[in-house]
Ligand SMILES: Nc1ncnc2c1ncn2[C@@H]1O[C@H](COP(=O)(O)OP(=O)(O)OP(=O)(O)O)[C@@H](O)[C@H]1O
């Protein structure tokens with residue numbers, strides 16, 4: 001089955017959350033301590049997803065806060081050149097800095113990220129910087145879980161979700177758990193549940209749903225049983241290389257296989273997956289096809305150096321699906 005959106009809207013997706021900087025190790029198969037050079041990219045999960053969707057041809061916008069410095073200028077320019085509307089990206093005037101993510105590629109299977117997230121501008125987005133006039137122009141409001149980690153960004157997101165609901169904008173919640181800034185697992189579970197229960201579509205890894213449920217080794221059937229008591233109509237649960245599952249409230253279930261790829265690093269998989277999955281849904285494709293789009297896009301990005309610049313074109317995704325069918 002395909003998913004219905006409010007089609008009389010200017011933007012396909014407006015995302016809210018962080019636009020930051022990734023510094024990706026140039027030297028492969030080395031620990032961070034021995035990594036001497038890095039390449040700079042725009043990063044931050046919701047920014048990456050928006051860049052990916054825009055590259056696939058969706059009309060996108062972004063709500064967020066960037067620092068008033070060269071890094072902020074770089075992010076805004078890159079996103080604008082990627083075709084994203086940046087009119088609702090606010091420039092911080094209180095001296096907050098950009099979020100930095102250093103990546104470590106010890107081996108294709110053993111990658112990690114090191115994030116500097118203290119006093120970052122994105123977490124200082126204020127509720128009064130979130131505009132109803134903007135949100136109501138979207139088919140989809142894409143919410144990143146990390147933006148709930150701290151006030152005032154937390155309240156800005158809660159306001160945005162309320163405005164989306166009021167204006168019949170589909171709310172997509174990407175759990176996007178990062179263990180930085182959150183004070184406790186309890187706190188994460190409270191805010192994740194609050195937003196997940198009000199969202200139409202929820203996307204996350206099995207581990208991220210465990211964070212939401214504040215348990216270990218949770219299972220998909222219990223997760224969907226609980227969430228379907230609330231607003232969600234579609235729940236996507238990702239299991240890394242073991243693929244992903246989509247569940248509809250009607251009871252339908254679908255499995256998406258991961259495509260084998262020449263893996264350079266594993267990060268970026270989730271963001272590329274979300275951008276292509278949403279592209280497919282917004283273009284009226286059925287859920288099985290959307291899962292293939294997500295998996296194909298992820299397989300391409302894990303074979304490349306960045307998480308944003310490496311987002312694939314529609315042709316690349318369709319070719320990979322055709323070859324592996
Ligand atoms: N090594 C891999 N090779 C090919 N495809 C992969 C690989 N890892 C993940 N994928 C694809 O990407 C999807 C999302 O991966 P995963 O569950 O690791 O997301 P994530 O943890 O959100 O990613 P990220 O590391 O970017 O935060 C999977 O469902 C799968 O289709």
Ligand SMILES: O=C(O)C[C@@H](O)[C@H](O)C(=O)CO
Pocket residue numbers: 020022042043044045046048101113267268269270271306307
């Ligand atoms: O999400 C982040 O803030 C960092 C990303 O940009 C990074 O590339 C990554 O981890 C993607 O999964």
